[in-house]
Amino acid sequence: RKEVEQDPGPFNVPEGATVAFNCTYSNSASQSFFWYRQDCRKEPKLLMSVYSSGNEDGRFTAQLNRASQYISLLIRDSKLSDSATYLCVVNMGITDKLIFGTGTRLQVFP
């Protein structure tokens, strides 16, 4: 079983739609949680950190449920430019190495 599991998609949504991605992690000792974005043939870039209290950055909302070991990302009012792969990431806080899920591919169409 992979340490971080995500639905690989693809999720095909029209512009303006709301889309949600979920991910689960297996190690209850995980300390930090993130969503990274990766465009095709590009490097991953940090989209946002995820906190238990939930956090929002513009059209993006991330949530962490430690009891269920579950992380979510909600994108409202999808734009064509949101098309990318969204990687769910955890780390153990010791050496800061990142543990990635396989990624969920999002395609926003006009």
Added chain:
Amino acid sequence: GAGVSQSPRYKVAKRGQDVALRCDPISGHVSLFWYQQALGQGPEFLTYFQNEAQLDKSGLPSDRFFAERPEGSVSTLKIQRTQQEDSAVYLCASSLLNSFSYNEQFFGPGTRLTVL
């Protein structure tokens, strides 16, 4: 400012050939990481340096993989006797070292290795 750079960007190797991949981290970044990303997968951790010290090499898949960072700046990942299963994108990331909070890792563009 300059980000993390990697070279070469693309490398084609014949099976059995040795390759060396270079990473130039962001100036002043103490921590350096190597990840391997196979097609359709997320990146997987290979090894971690703090300055010149290799503190974690638990992700290196075999003894054919070797990494070094002799002066605490530039790092080289070497793969000996390449196999087809080594074909992947090799990503380097660097970060500051701050004991009090998570240190964001900044990724380079990667080296795409194809082993024929």
